[in-house]
Amino acid sequence: MRLSRYFLPVLKETPAEAQIVSHRLMLRAGMIRQQAAGIYSWLPLGLRVLRRIEAIVHEEQQRVGHIPVLMPTLQPADLWRESGRYDAYGQEMLRIRDRHDRDLLYGPTNEEMITDIFRAHIGSYRDLPLTLYHIQWKFRDEIRPRFGVMRGREFLMKDGYNFDLDKYAAIHAYNRHMLSYLRTYERMGLTAIPMRAASGPIGGDDTHEFLVLASTGESEVFYDSAVTELRLGDRRIDHDDPAAVKAVCDEFTALYARTDETHDPELFAQLPEERRYHGRGIEVGQIFYFGTKYSEPMGATVTTPDGARVPVHMGSHGIGVSRLVGAIIEASHDERGIIWPEGVAPFHVGIVNVKQGDHGADSACEGILNALTARGLEPLYDDREERAGAKFATMDLIGLPWRITVGPRGLAKGQVELACRRTGEAEEMSPEAAVSRVAEAYGRA
Ligand code: ATP
Ligand code: MG
Numbered sequence: 001m002r003l004s005r006y007f008l009p010v011l012k013e014t015p016a017e018a019q020i021v022s023h024r025l026m027l028r029a030g031m032i033r034q035q036a037a038g039i040y041s042w043l044p045l046g047l048r049v050l051r052r053i054e055a056i057v058h059e060e061q062q063r064v065g066h067i068p069v070l071m072p073t074l075q076p077a078d079l080w081r082e083s084g085r086y087d088a089y090g091q092e093m094l095r096i097r098d099r100h101d102r103d104l105l106y107g108p109t110n111e112e113m114i115t116d117i118f119r120a121h122i123g124s125y126r127d128l129p130l131t132l133y134h135i136q137w138k139f140r141d142e143i144r145p146r147f148g149v150m151r152g153r154e155f156l157m158k159d160g161y162n163f164d165l166d167k168y169a170a171i172h173a174y175n176r177h178m179l180s181y182l183r184t185y186e187r188m189g190l191t192a193i194p195m196r197a198a199s200g201p202i203g204g205d206d207t208h209e210f211l212v213l214a215s216t217g218e219s220e221v222f223y224d225s226a227v228t229e230l231r232l233g234d235r236r237i238d239h240d241d242p243a244a245v246k247a248v249c250d251e252f253t254a255l256y257a258r259t260d261e262t263h264d265p266e267l268f269a270q271l272p273e274e275r276r277y278h279g280r281g282i283e284v285g286q287i288f289y290f291g292t293k294y295s296e297p298m299g300a301t302v303t304t305p306d307g308a309r310v311p312v313h314m315g316s317h318g319i320g321v322s323r324l325v326g327a328i329i330e331a332s333h334d335e336r337g338i339i340w341p342e343g344v345a346p347f348h349v350g351i352v353n354v355k356q357g358d359h360g361a362d363s364a365c366e367g368i369l370n371a372l373t374a375r376g377l378e379p380l381y382d383d384r385e386e387r388a389g390a391k392f393a394t395m396d397l398i399g400l401p402w403r404i405t406v407g408p409r410g411l412a413k414g415q416v417e418l419a420c421r422r423t424g425e426a427e428e429m430s431p432e433a434a435v436s437r438v439a440e441a442y443g444r445a
Contacts, residue, residue, distance in 0.1 A: 001347065002222045003382045004393075007044050010394055018214040022329035023148030025338050029398045031325075038145025038153030046325065047397060048139040048346035050156065053056065054135055056343060058306050059160045060184040064176050064239040066131040066160055071113050072135050077103035079112040082298050092140045106139035111294050111316055116162040118312065119300040120156035125165045128302065128312070129153045131173060133160030135321060140440050149322045150282065151218070156322040163312045165302065167291065170313035172242040174289045177317040179239065181210055181285050182232050182252060184319065188328060189341025192284055193227055194252055194365060200262040206315075209259060211281030214330040220260040221281040224271050227255040240422050282327045289315040338399030339422050340441060347380035348372070349438045350400040354388040364406050364416070364431060394422070403440065 009030040018024040026032050031046030042050055050277065058068065074096070080086035086093075094106040107113070114132060121132070135158045145153050153356075162173035178194060185192035190212050193215045195388065197209040211221055213228070221445050230252055238244050256271055259281075262433070268276065295301065295311035302312050322325075349372060353365045365381060372379045380400065382391045388407075395403050405417040410428060418434040419426035 001379070001380050002294065003380060004384050006380070007042060008394075009400070010397060018148065020147050020150070021333055022150065022216075022326040022332070025329055025333060026148055026326065026396070029338060032149060032403065034148075036153075040149060040152060040154070042253045045346050049325050049328075049340070049344055050187065050322060051342045052346070053321055054156075056187050056322060056363070057135060057319055059183055060180045061158070061160065061185070061203070062135055063183075064180045066133050066180075067358070069117075069132050070134050071107070071117075071136060073106055073139070075107045075110075075113055077105055080105065083112050083115075083294055085112065091256050094139045094141050106187045107136075108138055109157075109316070110134070110136075110159055110316070111161065111314075115294045115298045115314070118163055118295075119298060122163070122312075123301050123302055125304055126434050129162065129164045129169055129173060131160055131162040131176075133158060133317075137151055137152065147216070147218075148195060148326055150326040152322065155320065157323055158319040160317045162315050162317070163300075165304065165310075165313065165350060167289075167313055168242075170289055170291070171206070171314055172245065174287055174315050174317075175245045177240050177273055177315070178208065178249045178252070178356045179232075179237060179245050181287065181317075181319065183370065185210065185212075186232055187343045188324065189343055190284070190324075190328060191228055193257050193281070194222075194249075194259045195221060195223070195259050195281075196253070196262045197259055197286060208253070209283050210285040210286055211259070212284050212327045212331055213279055213281050214327070215280055217280035217282040219274060219281045219283055220263075221258070221279055222260070222263050222268050223257040223277050223279075224255040225277045227252075227257045230299040232257075234361045236404075246347060270368075276378065281324070282330060283320070284327050285317075287315065287317040289313075327418055333399070336393070337397035340399045340401055342401050345401050346398070347400050347404040348377040348442055349379045349404060350395045350398075351379055351381040351384055351386070352391045352403060352405045353397060354391070354405060356383060356385050358408050359413050361406050361408055364411055368404055368416070368431050371432070374436065374438065375435070375439045377439060377442060402438050404431075404438070406431075 011028045014354050015027045032040045077086050082169050096104040138157045139154050164170040192210040193213050194208040197207045292311040300312050301309045329338050353361050355361045369381050403419045415428040416431050416434050
């Protein structure tokens with residue numbers, strides 16, 4: 001992509017309305033525009049990051065056998081009357097009436113609708129286990145939308161729902177979700193700690209939230225610092241083996257890690273003092289097992305092997321896809337701007353031409369652009385008639401992991417500069433070597 005033909009409305013001034021760094025940087029980097037309180041347009045750069053996050057979520061869901069569907073944003077109120085939540089949900093639910101006086105709502109979550117799909121098509125234990133998920137916009141009329149996309153009213157969520165014959169199988173589905181979530185967050189460069197949580201309007205006893213540590217987080221957290229060292233890495237785990245999956249979950253939940261809602265001061269006090277941490281976190285996901293809470297009132301039943309009919313056991317599992325964009329920035333930035341982890345970067349690498357119009361520099365940049373593209377990478381080439389300083393400032397602000405700088409002085413020696421946004425290290429090398437090094441960083445050597 002050539003920046004001269006792109007739409008990247010960066011702001012020079014720091015927007016006064018933004019209270020936290022991720023919101024400020026998203027506005028300054030031209031990623032989003034607020035259209036109403038808690039409702040945003042996604043501009044091209046922001047949309048690219050959102051799509052990268054979505055792609056990782058899809059891959060990790062499908063890796064463990066979960067099946068994508070797409071349910072609508074608008075739902076009939078009658079479904080929610082069946083579960084009893086239409087009245088119980090309160091003012092966070094946006095209620096709408098159509099021209100025929102039918103009550104609709106903009107879905108804040110989809111337990112009822114997925115249960116309706118299940119009961120319409122499935123009636124036997126032979127069709128279980130089943131996990132369906134979608135990535136769809138939600139609306140919750142939050143009393144205090146703030147912090148940009150972190151607490152929006154309209155926001156993008158991945159929500160998945162498991163259907164199992166009994167509690168044992170449903171707990172395996174719960175654990176499998178935990179495993180897939182751990183891998184999802186790791187691929188985004190995040191440390192998201194599963195913490196025992198309270199259930200709220202979704203219901204159920206077994207529930208964990210995933211929290212990214214950040215001083216601007218809205219949740220108060222208490223944890224054993226050793227929990228921040230745990231990594232899944234690239235170990236292979238058979239996601240159909242309940243014991244193997246449980247072993248991983250046990251490893252990640254054995255150490256003390258709780259939100260203020262479930263915090264137990266006595267237990268916490270037993271930790272060695274130097275490992276006792278108290279801070280704040282951003283909730284980027286939550287998983288629930290709630291048994292037959294929806295299947296029973298809504299009549300979602302299956303026949304068992306011995307011919308009985310029982311309500312199906314369910315759980316629901318959410319990832320805050322749009323919130324993650326902000327959470328990643330909270331976890332990864334410096335005073336100059338965003339530092340995207342490679343897994344979610346909007347462009348893989350920036351090319352800065354320090355002397356636009358110089359024949360040698362222009363043609364070297366074109367060559368690098370083509371070579372990167374041929375390797376399947378997506379570069380952003382700053383080909384504007386701008387001072388070098390302004391180009392560097394833009395690249396630092398939008399946070400691409402790598403930058404290749406091209407100018408007549410280096411080219412005279414056959415060299416360009418490759419710089420890493422995270423470490424700040426820069427090295428001179430041939431254009432070919434720079435392209436290879438970037439390709440290697442993305443596993444496309
Ligand atoms: P919170 O406690 O932050 O209000 P929640 O517990 O009500 O969130 P869930 O029902 O668990 O939310 O939804 C799943 C995920 O969706 C959350 O973990 C969070 O990452 C995301 N999410 C929830 N509410 C919002 C919001 N208003 N804006 C952006 N993302 C949200
Ligand atoms: Mg939650």
